[in-house]
Amino acid sequence: MPALVNVKHVFVKAAARVNNRAENSHQPMRERERLMRGFRDPARTRVFLSCFGPIRQHLALKRHLLRATLFRKQLAVRFAQWWEFIHVTQNPSNVF
Incomplete structure (x- = not known):
């Protein structure tokens, strides 16, 4: 070319x-x-x-998939689980 x-x-x-x-x-x-x-x-x-x-x-949480009431309930449950986990890990002698 x-x-x-x-x-x-x-x-x-x-x-x-x-x-x-x-x-x-x-x-x-x-x-x-x-x-x-x-x-x-x-x-x-x-x-x-x-x-x-x-x-x-x-x-x-997948906020866009949940209604506001359900989102608040699930978030409250998860925070409660989280605080319980923190309490157990910081005070392992209180578990039993």
Whole structure:
């Protein structure tokens, strides 16, 4: 093709992990870390989030699927369970 004779061809690197930093920034852990900007040490952030994740899963209800009355009742039950768990873990001798 004579039209492409003087065109400079550029090699595009399409290898895996070239765009790794941009892709990692969209992962759930990275998004949660970005929300927790008060943590400067990534390792410390991961420790906190690994502990906080199950707690949040227990307390976070699917609000958009529940009526307000049912949401409040379920949330009250879950908070009661949470406070009972905290009491047991802080005072293990009072269990029996």
